[in-house]
Amino acid sequence: MNAAAPTVDWPEQLYRTLKRAGVRQVGYVPDAGHARLIERCRADPDIRDVALTTEEEGVALAAGAWLGGERAVLLMQSSGVGNCINMLSLARSCRFPLLMMITMRGEWEEFNPWQQPMGSIVDPVLKLCEAQIYRAAKADEVEGLAERAVQHVFGDERIAALILSQELIGKKVWVK
Amino acid sequence: MSGPVSGLERRAAMATLLADRGEDLLVVPGLGSTCWDLAAAGDNDRNFYLWGAMGGAAMIGLGLALAQPRRRVAVVTGDGEMLMGLGALATIGVQQPANLAVIVFDNGVYGETGMQPSHTGAGAVDLLAVARGCGFAASLDVRDEVALADLAARLKNLSGLLFARVAIAAVEPPRVLPERDGEVLKRRFRAAIGL
Numbered sequence: 001m002n003a004a005a006p007t008v009d010w011p012e013q014l015y016r017t018l019k020r021a022g023v024r025q026v027g028y029v030p031d032a033g034h035a036r037l038i039e040r041c042r043a044d045p046d047i048r049d050v051a052l053t054t055e056e057e058g059v060a061l062a063a064g065a066w067l068g069g070e071r072a073v074l075l076m077q078s079s080g081v082g083n084c085i086n087m088l089s090l091a092r093s094c095r096f097p098l099l100m101m102i103t104m105r106g107e108w109e110e111f112n113p114w115q116q117p118m119g120s121i122v123d124p125v126l127k128l129c130e131a132q133i134y135r136a137a138k139a140d141e142v143e144g145l146a147e148r149a150v151q152h153v154f155g156d157e158r159i160a161a162l163i164l165s166q167e168l169i170g171k172k173v174w175v176k
Numbered sequence: 177m178s179g180p181v182s183g184l185e186r187r188a189a190m191a192t193l194l195a196d197r198g199e200d201l202l203v204v205p206g207l208g209s210t211c212w213d214l215a216a217a218g219d220n221d222r223n224f225y226l227w228g229a230m231g232g233a234a235m236i237g238l239g240l241a242l243a244q245p246r247r248r249v250a251v252v253t254g255d256g257e258m259l260m261g262l263g264a265l266a267t268i269g270v271q272q273p274a275n276l277a278v279i280v281f282d283n284g285v286y287g288e289t290g291m292q293p294s295h296t297g298a299g300a301v302d303l304l305a306v307a308r309g310c311g312f313a314a315s316l317d318v319r320d321e322v323a324l325a326d327l328a329a330r331l332k333n334l335s336g337l338l339f340a341r342v343a344i345a346a347v348e349p350p351r352v353l354p355e356r357d358g359e360v361l362k363r364r365f366r367a368a369i370g371l
Contacts, residue, residue, distance in 0.1 A: 025242060048242050050271060053263030060232035060264075064204075064239025067224060067362065069371045072239065090229040090236075094358030 008139035010168070011036035014101065017146040018047075018073055021154065023099075025050060025065045027058030028075035033103030033169040038075065055080030056087035063096045071154060073099045078106060078119045081126060081161075088129045091159050099153040100131070100161040101146075108166040122163065131159040136168055183343030184324060186210075186281055190217045190252065192321075193279070193328050198248075201331075202240060202369070206233040206253030208288035210281055214252065215354035221368035225354045225361055231261030234278050238268050241276035244369065248275050248334045255282040255296045258303060268337070269311030277331055277338040278307070283346040291346060307339035316340040 014037050018026070026041040027050045028034060042049045052058050058074035065072040076084075081102060091098040105112070106119025126133055132152050134145040142164065149160040190213040194203070197220070205214040207226045214223055224240075226233060237251035258265075258280045268276065284297025295301040307315045318327050318340050327340050355361055 025239060048271075050238070050242075050267065053266050056231070057235045057261070057264055057267055060229060060235035060261075061239040063229075063232075064236035064241075065243045066239075067236070067365055068202075068240040068243025069366070069369070070239075070243035087229055087232055090226075090232060090358075093228060094362045096362065 008142070010136075010139045010142035012040070013143040014146055015040040017143060017150060019044075021150045022071050023073050024048060024070040025061065025072035026075065027052050027061045027072060029053075029055055029058075029077070029080055031075065031077045031103055032172065033077065033164060034075045034101070037101075055083040059084050059087040059090060059098060062098050063090050063094065066096050071097070071099075073101060075101050076103075078102055078104045078122045079115065081122050082118050085125065085129065088131075088159070092130055095157050097153045097157045098131075098159045099149060100159075101164065102161055103164045103169055104166040106166070109171040110166065111172065126161050129159065131161045133161050133163060135163040135165065137165045139168060142168070183283060183319065183345045184321070185347070186213050186283070186344045187216050187349055189281065189324055189342055189344065190214060192324050193250070193252070193331060194218070195328065198332070200247045202244065202247055202249045202365075204233050204237045204240065204249070204251045206230070206251075206257030208254060208257070209348065210252050210254050210257070211354065212349075212351045213281070216349075216352040219354060221364045223354070224365050225356070227356050227358070230257055231264075233257055234261055234264040234268060237276055237278065238264070238271060238273060241273040242271070245273075245275055247369070248277070248331070249273075250277045250279060250331060252279045252281065254287070255280055255284065255294050255303065256286045259295055259301070262306065265307055265310040265312070265339075269307075272311065272337050274336050275334055277334055277340065278312075279327070279340045279342060281344045282341050283344040285346045287346065287348045291348075297346075303341050304339070307341075312337055312339035314338045318342040
């Protein structure tokens with residue numbers, strides 16, 4: 001890597017993308033990869049941050065938000081995708097716009113082998129659920145892909161997942 | 177104690193809750209029996225019928241209540257549907273939307289699938305205690321017509337997060353089927369509130 005390259009602050013870019021899109025409800029299960037974005041949303045008085053007990057709640061939350069005229073986003077880790085599968089029927093049956101931003105585990109420099117089984121099937125599972133996938137491997141492509149996902153979701157009332165690769169997020173440090 | 181077999185008649189209970197409902201009341205049922213109950217009480221564009229998404233009714237209600245703070249939102253679901261999404265009560269309790277009522281028609285059985293006992297019917301799970309533990313300060317135990325009338329009055333002037341468990345007789349009336357095209361239901365609901 002070129003040490004002189006400017007650092008791209010992609011969590012901040014994601015926050016600004018959500019603001020530009022007019023997102024008012026942010027559902028999430030706390031996640032280290034999304035920590036900064038969650039922190040920004042929690043500090044924003046115009047965004048309602050909704051901590052969830054399980055990710056599928058966020059699919060239903062986003063549907064309710066849209067019924068009431070607000071845009072929502074669902075933030076989660078790759079393991080949460082599995083928790084959403086049946087509830088995604090709600091978005092598919094009614095064509096609710098659903099924007100998901102997913103941080104990956106189990107695909108690169110993963111210390112915890114229990115993350116691999118779900119991490120390895122995130123893309124095919126989402127494709128089967130009719131989600132358009134935008135996968136970001138490098139920091140400088142996050143914002144552009146996020147904008148495309150926003151357009152796909154709210155412009156066409158569809159489902160999209162912005163997938164943030166584990167290499168982008170960085171290795172989880174396991175020492176205390 | 178076994179399930180509340182001697183509870184209220186479900187169609188009449190729904191009709192009482194929704195009598196003169198007003199244009200600002202938005203209703204989300206669970207899938208199955210409460211969805212048929214809602215349709216039987218009279219079709220309304222401000223109903224968002226569910227034919228699936230089991231466990232999701234209360235969370236749809238939350239997203240809707242947050243987006244429409246000047247309208248009242250009532251989720252009327254069954255014990256089985258509520259049990260599948262019990263975590264939603266915790267999530268809603270943290271959010272405390274003042275315009276949301278979560279009402280559970282509790283007959284202690286899965287009526288849609290052949291009257292198998294639910295966890296509430298087995299007497300082991302008390303949904304009122306769960307709701308209180310999740311931060312629903314107002315939690316009503318509705319077992320008779322007087323309490324039902326009180327719930328209906330509170331729903332009319334909803335002024336704070338509300339939970340109610342309505343004891344329902346384990347009898348399944350004939351199905352009354354509403355529109356089932358999800359896109360149609362979504363569009364007509366949004367149009368009805370000016371979106």
